[in-house]
Amino acid sequence: MTRGDELLASVDAALHDLDGYRLAHYRSDQVRDVVQRLGSITERFFKSAVWPGTPAEVTLDTLIGRLKRHGLDKATRSALHALRELYNDAKHDSAATIGLKGAHDTILRARAALVAVLDLGLGSSAAEVSQATSRLLWVGAWDDYVGGLTEVYISLPLPGEPFATHVDVVHIAGLSWDAMRAELLATTCFHLGPDHFAPDDYHRYAAEGDFLAAGVWDGDYRQLVAILSRYERREAKDELIPGLRRDHMPLAVLSAVVLAATDVAAAAAESRPADALAREILARADAAYAMPDERPWVRRRAEEIAALIAEAPFDTWRTLSGPYWELWDAKGRFTRRAEASPVGYSLDEQGRIVIGHVRSTEHEA
Structure with a gap:
């Protein structure tokens, strides 16, 4: 379609x-x-x-x-x-x-x-539709004046606990915020400002030092990450302490790899072995979602999801979607598990790639 x-x-x-x-x-x-x-x-x-x-x-x-x-x-x-x-x-x-x-x-x-x-065939009107994973998310931005960066966090909307679960973070040049904000607003999926939050929730954002802005994203998660990734100041990664880097954030790694994996699977003209899939997934994650393959745990996640996809019938590859986050015990829900994964990657009967409870490993702390 x-x-x-x-x-x-x-x-x-x-x-x-x-x-x-x-x-x-x-x-x-x-x-x-x-x-x-x-x-x-x-x-x-x-x-x-x-x-x-x-x-x-x-x-x-x-x-x-x-x-x-x-x-x-x-x-x-x-x-x-x-x-x-x-x-x-x-x-x-x-x-x-x-x-x-x-x-x-x-x-x-x-x-x-x-x-x-x-x-007329204008723009991307004839492009294939990616399997969209829509989600209501909070997006908050804070300035780091010392480094000249702006931190932009994606978080699950947990009323009363706005910082309980960060899904992803990008660090952009401070001067890029206006351009990125305009691109987000142009999607019509992004709703900026306090009118879109409960007063207490927005106050918690605003009370944090160097707070810049916050908004609600209601749309395709893939589109949101793709936009933010284009603005990431990737050369600044070596200036950040490891715990603040995207490729050290477990859920960000897991999610970016799934986005890349569904892209690769949807575009595949024929089935291929897991090792070939893993290489393509890593390349796609780097190019489209600013997730480099420099860290061994990023490569391991790609290998795990590639193995999961390779076992699925090829005629289902184009319909795979994700990530879906199930950050609680969903025992009995999943039909297949990547046994090597400590975090519960799974492919359910609807073709959804689900991320279960996330646990940091010694390399990901």
Whole structure:
């Protein structure tokens, strides 16, 4: 499935939902919810697939207007603008009546217009969709003025304990924060500022010395790590004490290796042995997720996950997804385990690569 196929599937799902209201009583807010969901997906598609990396301040109106230079006619652009206006009403105007027939007709016309957009082949609209692992996460940034770096942590959202479980950390140049923040906001998955936290939780972030900002990520974990990794100041690794480096953080290592492994498995044209898979996983982890293979435990994790994938039927490789974090006892849940792993890498019946309880080894402390 391409990203364009995924978008059209979302449009068809919206039309199906609206069709379900045709033979029953319905409330305007039910139609409004359908329109809001589809509008958000469409806006995200234009900003991340048609024109990847679009700054957050660029509007959907502007992006639709750009299609003129690519030969898209006025009637087709008007159908897209109609969907945009309907989305704006549903999202911002609580007094607006969002009728069933009008919404259905607008979305149906927009579908044909979106097909025309996809035919242009712009950006990554024809790219294959990676298996997405969406998760609600907290992202916090703190300045380190001495080193000129900014620490950006990804954490599990545990109310009352915002620092209980860090999933990952990157160290970026302090001057790169504005650019990275803009890229995160442009995804429409990132929600910055105290309005998106419980007051006590945000206060705990802000109370830490040199606090810069915090936000909530609600989307594909792979996309979040890929963005942060592009900004990591990798040459600064030797300036950090070992415990602060990404490749010394067990859960960051485990997660980056799984992201790389699912990429490699999805792209494989044929089955291959575990040792070849491990080499490709390490190369991908370094190139896409800024996880170098310098440490023996990183190489060991790649070997473990490669062995797990190599044992799975090849026709399932493209559907593997992960990481999924199960940081508690999930006895009986898993169908297969990597016996050499002390942390519970597993592949369940749904093709999900799961990371269980994480224990630091003597090399990873």
